[in-house]
Amino acid sequence: xxxxxxxxxxxxxxxxxxxxxxxxxxxxxxxxxxxxxxxxxxxxxxxxxxxxxxxxxxxxxxxxxxxxxxxxxxxxxxxxxxxxxxxxxxxxxxxxxxxxxxxxxxxxxxxxxxxxxxxxxxxxxxxxxxxxxxxxxxxxxxxxxxxxxxxxxxxxxxxxxxxxxxxxxxxxxxxxxxxxxxxxxxxxxxxxxxxxxxxxxxxxxxxxxxxxxxxxxxxxxxxxxxxxxxxxxxxxxxxxxxxxxxxxxxxxxxxxxxxxxxxxxxxxxxxxxxxxxxxxxxxxxxxxxxxxxxxxxxxxxxxxxxxxxxxxxxxxxxxxxxx
Amino acid sequence: xxxxxxxxxxxxxxxxxxxxxxxxxxxxxxxxxxxxxxxxxxxxxxxxxxxxxxxxxxxxxxxxxxxxxxxxxxxxxxxxxxxxxxxxxxxxxxxxxxxxxxxxxxxxxxxxxxxxxxxxxxxxxxxxxxxxxxxxxxxxxxxxxxxxxxxxxxxxxxxxxxxxxxxxxxxxxxxxxxxxxxxxxxxxxxxxxxxxxxxxxxxxxxxxxxxxxxxxxxxxxxxxxxxxxxxxxxxxxxxxxxxxxxxxxxxxxxxxxxxxxxxxxxxxxxxxxxxxxxxxxxxxxxxxxxxxxxxxxxxxxxxxxxxxxxxxxxxxxxxxxxxxxxxxxxxxxxxxxxxxxxxxxxxxxxxxxxxxxxxxxxxxxxxxxxxx
Numbered sequence: 001x002x003x004x005x006x007x008x009x010x011x012x013x014x015x016x017x018x019x020x021x022x023x024x025x026x027x028x029x030x031x032x033x034x035x036x037x038x039x040x041x042x043x044x045x046x047x048x049x050x051x052x053x054x055x056x057x058x059x060x061x062x063x064x065x066x067x068x069x070x071x072x073x074x075x076x077x078x079x080x081x082x083x084x085x086x087x088x089x090x091x092x093x094x095x096x097x098x099x100x101x102x103x104x105x106x107x108x109x110x111x112x113x114x115x116x117x118x119x120x121x122x123x124x125x126x127x128x129x130x131x132x133x134x135x136x137x138x139x140x141x142x143x144x145x146x147x148x149x150x151x152x153x154x155x156x157x158x159x160x161x162x163x164x165x166x167x168x169x170x171x172x173x174x175x176x177x178x179x180x181x182x183x184x185x186x187x188x189x190x191x192x193x194x195x196x197x198x199x200x201x202x203x204x205x206x207x208x209x210x211x212x213x214x215x216x217x218x219x220x221x222x223x224x225x226x227x228x229x230x231x232x233x234x235x236x237x238x239x240x241x242x243x244x245x246x247x248x249x250x251x252x253x254x255x256x257x258x259x260x261x262x263x264x265x266x267x268x269x270x271x272x273x274x275x276x277x278x279x280x281x282x283x284x285x286x287x288x289x290x291x292x293x294x295x296x297x298x299x300x301x302x303x304x305x306x307x308x309x310x311x312x313x314x315x316x317x318x319x320x321x322x323x
Numbered sequence: 324x325x326x327x328x329x330x331x332x333x334x335x336x337x338x339x340x341x342x343x344x345x346x347x348x349x350x351x352x353x354x355x356x357x358x359x360x361x362x363x364x365x366x367x368x369x370x371x372x373x374x375x376x377x378x379x380x381x382x383x384x385x386x387x388x389x390x391x392x393x394x395x396x397x398x399x400x401x402x403x404x405x406x407x408x409x410x411x412x413x414x415x416x417x418x419x420x421x422x423x424x425x426x427x428x429x430x431x432x433x434x435x436x437x438x439x440x441x442x443x444x445x446x447x448x449x450x451x452x453x454x455x456x457x458x459x460x461x462x463x464x465x466x467x468x469x470x471x472x473x474x475x476x477x478x479x480x481x482x483x484x485x486x487x488x489x490x491x492x493x494x495x496x497x498x499x500x501x502x503x504x505x506x507x508x509x510x511x512x513x514x515x516x517x518x519x520x521x522x523x524x525x526x527x528x529x530x531x532x533x534x535x536x537x538x539x540x541x542x543x544x545x546x547x548x549x550x551x552x553x554x555x556x557x558x559x560x561x562x563x564x565x566x567x568x569x570x571x572x573x574x575x576x577x578x579x580x581x582x583x584x585x586x587x588x589x590x591x592x593x594x595x596x597x598x599x600x601x602x603x604x605x606x607x608x609x610x611x612x613x614x615x616x617x618x619x620x621x622x623x624x625x626x627x628x629x630x631x632x633x634x635x636x637x638x639x640x641x642x643x644x645x646x647x648x649x650x651x652x653x654x655x656x657x658x659x660x661x662x663x664x665x666x667x668x669x670x671x672x673x674x675x676x677x678x679x680x681x682x683x684x685x686x687x688x689x690x691x692x693x694x695x
Binding site for chain 2: 039079093094099100102107113291
């Protein structure tokens with residue numbers, strides 16, 4: 001039974017670790033499906049983490065932190081839209097600017113307001129989100145199999161974990177079953193046709209970016225007000241890029257992107273577990289190399305050994321209305 | 324919004340001097356606001372920056388030392404950008420380039436010194452280029468986006484180097500994660516020795532021979548991009564891939580060449596840091612210079628003539644910035660990372676924010692003068 005418990009705890013961490021990736025991938029899906037590249041997920045996640053932590057600390061409520069994080073991320077998405085949709089600036093450059101700006105600004109302000117280390121104050125338990133025990137989880141604990149799955153894997157997560165996995169079918173429904181979703185996808189594939197049909201390409205892209213901002217804020221808040229109890233420098237640690245890689249690997253589809261996120265999460269959970277463990281035949285793998293595994297996996301997945309990814313047709317191109 | 328003017332009627336100095344300067348000014352204004360939010364006086368910060376970078380000879384030498392790094396990483400980003408590639412991996416390529424410098428220098432130290440310098444520089448270029456090769460190959464052959472792969476290679480380079488510095492090439496007699504020092508005769512001559520020749524006494528200066536190599540690299544890049552067939556082909560692929568294919572130019576080949584040269588240039592940061600300053604590999608020595616190269620290149624409009632002053636400006640910001648962090652407890656070096664982000668935003672993504680207005684303003688004025 002010991003192995004089984006090990007597997008359960010591994011799956012439990014997989015779901016937790018994948019959560020910010022799922023939010024980020026869904027956020028990226030909206031932007032990229034509308035034809036706007038979003039490498040800025042990393043910077044926005046960092047901004048959300050910082051704002052959520054500071055907001056929760058000042059207002060004493062993690063929900064206020066989350067709300068402010070949403071405001072911050074939507075503003076950043078609007079900035080990205082202003083530069084790359086309205087002013088037709090280079091989308092990748094705009095994202096790189098947002099990322100570098102946020103790496104600098106979050107840490108600089110944390111240091112200015114809370115002292116040199118660049119950490120925000122540790123949140124008390126009413127200033128952060130806590131793990132939720134689902135109903136009957138304790139009662140079912142001892143039931144074989146069901147108890148293991150329900151009580152040890154599904155129950156006992158932060159609220160964001162549940163929101164993240166619920167968001168996937170909702171995103172799927174919006175993008176593939178509603179007229180908004182149809183327009184969204186059309187704007188990313190063939191903006192001039194959509195324009196001819198009388199739909200405003202610019203406003204569609206701005207709407208997509210707004211949804212993008214809301215979703216990515218959850219990823220950041222999860223990092224700084226749920227899993228951790230404060231913000232620290234560069235705490236997003238490349239997750240924005242991993243999520244984007246998952247999105248590309250998942251061919252810009254919510255379901256496949258989710259699977260890719262879970263794969264990243266699983267690798268990361270495994271990587272934490274492998275540190276310092278002696279493996280048969282190989283011996284102990286140096287910790288630095290184990291930590292590099294998710295990044296190596298990203299490159300391998302992006303190399304498309306599992307099939308070539310085809311991006312939305314109009315991605316990265318500013319739309320220029322003909323007169 | 325002002326209507327766009329006829330591009331051919333816009334004088335070159337408006338498009339390439341006035342507009343970038345206005346953008347830079349906007350970026351600095353926003354940066355000033357950040358310093359204000361952080362609880363310090365922006366004007367006082369400007370004063371400290373100018374004093375720190377120009378006020379005394381050691382400070383000015385430091386400014387030029389930082390400039391050297393930014394010329395290398397700025398040129399690196401620019402070369403790839405001419406082929407429409409975003410090489411965000413300068414940081415990792417510089418790190419691995421430093422490994423190349425060190426391995427060559429330590430193993431071939433018995434050779435004549437100038438030859439070791441030459442080979443170590445070649446080592447920097449080859450290692451940096453090699454680290455750029457896999458992302459380049461994946462972009463060319465598999466369409467894997469070079470932004471993500473180069474970022475991942477930064478993380479991987481960092482893990483790899485820490486592993487090497489902890490377990491393999493560490494100076495095991497010491498505690499810290501760094502290698503043994505190179506023999507003293509291999510160190511690059513510094514500004515301190517030059518100043519002593521002229522009778523000026525300086526305590527220490529990181530400015531070294533690499534500064535001249537950076538100037539040479541700028542000429543090389545200018546020649547490569549604008550005067551050779553390779554450069555022409557790279558620009559053709561960057562400008563319009565389909566037209567380039569039609570003209571018989573291979574995008575695959577040029578993507579790989581551009582990335583190799585870009586990685587090689589980023590790797591050259593290693594000679595400034597290792598032959599010039601640390602004389603050993605120290606964990607984390609690229610310290611963000613690779614990322615700053617992006618801002619430098621975009622501000623310098625990807626031309627060596629623009630990159631050099633842009634690198635100098637960032638040299639001022641870095642050296643003056645360290646003066647600021649010293650005197651203002653609320654400002655850390657991360658504030659200057661944010662400043663870079665703002666500069667990339669205004670001189671890259673938002674470069675057309677006021678361009679139509681500014682250009683039409685000057686064109687109208689010139690027209691009026693002609694009428695009169």
